[in-house]
Amino acid sequence: DYGQIAQRPLRLPPSFGKNQHIPIDGDVKEQLKKVLLHFDAPIQYALAYGSGVFPQKGYDSKSKPMIDFIFGVNYTQHWHSLNRNQHRDHYSLVGSLGSRALASIQENFGAGIYFNPFIEIDGMTIKYGVVSIDTICKDLLDWETLYVAGRMHKPVKILRDDARVRLANQVNLANALRTALLLLPKEFSEKQLYLAISGDFRSVVGENPKKLENIVSDQMHHFRLLYGGLIDGMPNVGFVRYHKLQQDDSIRARSQLIQNLPRALRAKLKEEHRMALVKKGQALPSDNSELYRSIAAAPEYRQYIVTALKETVRRPAITQSVKGILTAGLSKSIRYTSRKLGKWIKAK
Secondary structure, three states: OOHHHHHHHOOOOOOOHHHHOOOOHHHHHHHHHHHHHHOOOOOOOOEEOOOOOOOOOOOOOOOOOOOEEEEOOOOOOHHHHHHHHOHHHHHHHHHHHOHHHHHHHHHOOOOOOEEEEEEOOOOOOEEEEEEHHHHHHHHHHHHHHHHHHHHHHOOOEEOOOOOOHHHHHHHHHHHHHHHHHHHHHOOEHHHHHHHHHHHHOOOOOOOOOOOOHHHHHHOHHHHHHHHHHHHHHOOOEEEEEEEEEOOOHHHHHHHHHHHOOOHHHHHHHHHHHHHHHOOOOOOOOOOHHHHHHHHHHHHOHHHHHHHHHHHHHHHHHHHHHHHHHHHOHHHHHHHHHHHHHHHHHHHO
């Protein structure tokens, strides 16, 4: 519960969440950390992700991809006020509306994140998204949009840590593992597990269709760092031979996984099951334990999950993309879309 996290300062053991700190080349790490020094506005949490941080198969090693950052901040309006004064050129015409409008656009439309793309810093082209720590943690715990939480299912490079986010993300990673197990058969490979965890349910045209395969193939060791300890601590699943896993796929075991899923996903599964039962002339069980068992026993429970995940990400992804046209400006939006389509066509 994020309310409990936010109410008091957190003092986590230094080793807690160490799986989240993925090692990368030392020179690259220092170059990325130096980017943060170009911002006077306070950044509580920062991460970098994408092919500019973790090279992917199929990308030209000579090209310099735009590097993606997410900045977690405490006070959105204050942050934009300081950043707008320092970096007015980072903002489109929307920046002339002032910091209150910028904060309102960020928090009330899309997934609660404000992106500034195609920013030149120290010879790098970056895109940075500003999001409140509260929004990050709520998404990590509840999966209301999966916009930030979904990106953090895959390896990212944390450049500035925050105890609240680290705790919430450990819950997020465990829930990604639970969801993947529900989508997989009794026996599966380690690679199948990480592909299921990385599944992108936005299905956006313009993305490299081989993107997930490339990410997982090139970063198996990073996924092991992220999820290895969680797999060991998860009941009813384990390695049975080299890179092969087996899980208890009984209704009881599935029911336990379902009742521990994030709040928003559980609610969507309940609604999917309710609609399926209505078609059969049956009522939804009123007792929670019976309800989860009923969902786990349904022949179409995997489709419930897929549909629920697609519904979760669809609206925020669309509204965030529309918002991006406004916040980035038309020319940058056209440039960004052209890059995406170019990668998609090349991959085809």
